[in-house]
Amino acid sequence: MDDLPLPPAPAFPGLLEAALYCPDLDAAEAFYGGILGLERITRVADRHVFYRVGHTVLLLFNPARTREGGSNPEIPVPPHGAEGPGHLCLAADAQSLAAWVERLEAAGVPLEADFHWPGGARSIYFRDPAMNSLEIAEPRLWFDAG
The missing domain is CATH 3.10.180.10 (2,3-Dihydroxybiphenyl 1,2-Dioxygenase, domain 1)
Structure with a gap:
């Protein structure tokens, strides 16, 4: 190819x-x-x-x-699935990220990590009930803040 x-x-x-x-x-x-x-x-x-x-x-x-x-022949989505935990990162600015830490703690969701990357962006990590790894990070982790 x-x-x-x-x-x-x-x-x-x-x-x-x-x-x-x-x-x-x-x-x-x-x-x-x-x-x-x-x-x-x-x-x-x-x-x-x-x-x-x-x-x-x-x-x-x-x-x-x-x-x-799928069971509907008009919507022929192929079979799919995954084994083990996945990962997803949600975006939040610094102020919202701090509010998320407070909300997750109030809900009893433990943080696995809370740190700043070398470029300064903050990320927090936690798990959903299926043990998927979820992250909330400042968009400047990947995109120019300016």
Whole structure:
């Protein structure tokens, strides 16, 4: 494939959706909707629950169900799933990040790490009920603050 001439790659304007796998969707919904306060878009029984995060959609799937593949032939999504904890990083400015530390502590969610990267951006790490590693970081971690 490396030897084939390819047309230019069009730019992506952003990330449309990201997925994590959570076997207990009730616990995931209590965490993501309750503690993190995300806006729920939809839930399908024990298969998935979707949340809006800015201009991105967070898809939380029960891996046992998504490995089966879809049952609707008009929406032929291939089977998918993952083993072990995933990772997701949410963006927050410095003031909001401090408020998140306070909220997570009040909810009894332990922080695994709270530090500043060499460039100065702060990150905090914690786990969801499925043990996915979640991070909240200042956007300047990856993007110029100016």
